[in-house]
Amino acid sequence: MLKHSRRLLASLFVGSLLVNAALVAGVQAAENLDGDSLYTQYCAMCHTAPQDDRTPPRDSLTTYTANSIFRALTEGIMQPQGAALTAEQRIALSEYLAGEPMREESTEMSVASSRCELPMPEFDLSLASNWNGWGNGLSNPRHQAATGTAINASNIDQLELVWAYGLENASVARAQPTIINDVMILGSTSGEVRAMDLETGCDYWTFEAPREVRAAVTIAFSSTHDTWLAVIADVSNQLHVLDARTGELKWSAEVDPHPYAVSTGSPVVYDNKIFVPVSSAEVSAAGRPDHHCCTFRGNVAAFDLDTGIKLWHTYVMEEATLAGENSLGNPFYAPSGAPIWQAPSIDPERRIVYAGTGQNYSRPASNSSDSVIAFNMDSGDIEWIHQTTADDAFTMACALGREHPNCPDAGPDVDIGAPIVTTTLSNGQDIVVAGTKGAVLVGLDPDNNGELLWSTRVGRGGALGGIHWGMSFDGDVLYVPVSDRGGLNSNGITPMPGLHAVDMKTGEVLWYAPAPERCQEGQQGCMEAYSGPATSSDDVVIASSLNGYLFAHDAQTGELVWEFNTVQDYQTINNVETRGGSIDATGPVLSGEYMVVSSGYATFSQMPGNAILVFKLRSE
Template identity: 30%
Template structure:
């Protein structure tokens, strides 16, 4: 979630972002869009996947996923009885690859038309689905599986096991698939859960690793439940836990070999954590012993970065849990380098869906779903809203915490470019924000008109985001979003100023010759000039100013300058 090649957007220019176009998608958009060669790719909760032009938002193609694939929705998703995707599409050469939000199917489409090329079932469990966005590298596609089985009743729960798979990107064939838990032989009462459900796998070319992180258990063997009863949930995540067996990779960060899928190293950071929805009610009988409070799921994949630790250069991965803790590990062996409680955890986070790093700082959302007191470092002020946090990448020290100005939760992932952090809010007005990466100061905001749950893509002075999240969450909590939109905001093009009641910044001109009619020359001192700049449309206008700048005005180029779009220059010799 780091746009390392973005230089137009900066803390100085971000306040100038303006709405460029809107695209009506029919239903909510929560996936972060993919951008490739002037085209944006994203799915909507109406069951379509879209390709639109980056420049003007016009439609290139759209495909109905159910009609395209013949896949029927399994009915596990509340309020959704049609086939949908909620993942960011991945561009892989001439293909676009994306996962289906139940059943757990991956599809490859022609990038230019959206026609189906292949489809592959990743997991046959009826509640399995794909929420993670995949990663393409060297002809292969990597993605994990999640499920909604933890919403089942106690009698029906649970046998699903999370896994990571490698596909041949051109054919859709599965090269390898690695489970995060021991085989339960489809028997209830054994290990189940450990879904892989957030952001995208990270690829470490030098070590031949792919990094992922996992969620909680849905169920565990009886001897593990008995162990937890004896322990009374007292073990800290930084210490070994007798109730966590070596093959239990729930609530873990893992490195897998790219070629074989074998687990190279892992670090379990949640301790015993067995949970499913029915046991959210404390009076429900026959529930397993309670796990950590708050939830220790990883709802995102680890991010790679390099920083100096005590003067030594170190390659690390970092991920943030729903518990609100950030964990940085050594990429060579999974050893813990630092950890920080970035903010309050909760059933829905804490950190979730995706943090970001520019290697100098690690940025995360804190959803604060439980509306706990959230201390805003470096001050002692508190909020019960969500917010965003920046940490020093070398040691995890919190540099700043900024509360969500809308006084709402902050579920969506963050993105960063050139020391500007972008984030959205699920408030009814659908606020989006640009935040100074150094200070945490809000630089810019815009009310999109519908809850923003997804992340923002950044490219060439523009940002892209969708809004709406009413299909899964109560409409009494969030806006009705009558016209769900996909939106582009851009910096003004210096050759075509954005019109509006803003003071225009005057160009500064350096005069090295007298401004005379074309074809006339003479020597002598340069006279001082004044000029006016007018917008031919809109209400903005400039004051008079003395002309001086690094752009020479000669007889040969004055006519060119005078013909700049929307600008009129009046010469007034003093």
């Protein structure tokens, strides 16, 4: 029997491996270890002829590792569906779907890469070259000025790959690194967090979180502890605070006790407080016909950095109550949903925390779904709400057809997935900007309860973006990647995948650079779409595509100045078989002469991969 870590998680694909009606009767599966019959019984109704682009067809499941499928069924977002199977059946099904046996997991973290011989350099949070957390700033600009990066439009073609790291037995690479004084802190699908030397990739320390760490790590200094602390959120919705010099755990805390609560967005630290956004896997659990949908509600919690004491915990709607029965006679509850699955933004002057929410899971819907919400950072009180799409309710039950008992008369599922950005413009206007999966940008007035200043459409939009994972801004200009992939929520508007530059004073589109077409005929999972977040420096904007390429655009004109195909095999410093794939969910990180990129994202039928790639400007 293979040894499986309790940390296993790889939220592979939402809406997959849904169970059959035997679950309705609460019947535990018999000990059937035939993968083909298990697929027929538990998976075929969803994967043989998918009704939704978010559900991968049967053939694409062969691109996953067996370990990845097992992780999703055991501790991942598909755990409610996997609960119908024994551990042995999950192994048999995973191996059948992947077309390969389960692989041994490393039993010691130290085997993955070498330990650093030299001591870790002292952290200095004031260094311009740092990239701290998800957005490299309290307002999530995803910008690195020329003082912090040597990479620009004229020399980006001199980047060369200096080392690569492979995530073991993974089909997705969606953890974005944090870099402080040439120390890179990186999470992983297995839950391992590593502090690594940026030049060589050696390990200073490792920490083992219970579940996958996909959120970027945030570093903050604690005068109480007289050290730098690393703030980590794992997907099980546990918060861990470590000594960033040694990896020693200082404290851990549960954020939201709801059984389906997860952490996907990165925690943000300000004024000795940690602000943690909370998302949910109940959107997938609702695919089980017997699930009593739904009771999760999006929330943000604030913790004291030094002690771990929870300072406040605010839900974006009232507690769900019984709202009726579905077609099977099971109770359903409302309001629910509106998860927050990205890093919040901080407005120090107004002492406000901004977060964007997702769709409702049940009806009646709330006024806080698909919304920008302003929380008072001291009390947690909601100061104002601006809803971008009203009455939007959706669960993955709808992927099986709108007649599913847990499909709540499906809305367009065009929530706010990208972090909110906030800044002061050159005309003196303070502004809050949000982008939706419906490909709509809104500029809001933070001094007038989020009143709409302007609204701009930058594409067709859809449940897989539209504006998906993140934007970047520099001065008045916002750089907006648009996916517009697939046929979801087509509204007759022409798709506009690519990069859009928008003047935040007016909402005017300054230029549009279409996503370059690089997919080869028959290349499974390859898509021409900018779904991942963009990263900018003073004269160049780097976007990534679901076709696995990195594309650099001139910041003034949108002209394509450089590209790199990450879909290839790599020799890695930890000797793990590694290949790049679609780039999604996370974007390039710039620090000094380096650029770091995660490549591979098997979710939603995209190209799998498990590569962390470290580039450096070539020495002349």
